[in-house]
Amino acid sequence: MSVTECEKLAVCAFHERYVEVAPGTVRRLIGLYCKGPLYEECKRKQYIVSTGNDPPITLMPNGRDAETGEMVEF
Numbered sequence: 373m374s375v376t377e378c379e380k381l382a383v384c385a386f387h388e389r390y391v392e393v394a395p396g397t398v399r400r401l402i403g404l405y406c407k408g409p410l411y412e413e414c415k416r417k418q419y420i421v422s423t424g425n426d427p428p429i430t431l432m433p434n435g436r437d438a439e440t441g442e443m444v445e446f
């Protein structure tokens with residue numbers, strides 16, 4: 373059986389904040405990354421590897437900020 377869900381789902385601050393209140397575009401990202409085939413590509417995970425720190429809560433799995441829509445540099 374293949375894995376179709378991110379292993380961080382239960383502890384991810386982004387998912388916890390946005391899963392219930394997210395607008396459609398963010399909800400689609402959750403479906404693609406957190407509960408879908410792209411979870412290994414998540415920029416939140418890459419942020420931790422690159423910086424050694426937890427990512428901002430608003431960093432979406434596609435690398436953009438959930439509030440501003442801007443790409444987050446790291």
Ligand code: SF4
Pocket residue numbers: 378379380381384385386387405406407411414415416417432433
């Ligand atoms: S945002 Fe990234 S780390 Fe968090 S649950 Fe989704 S795929 Fe996993």
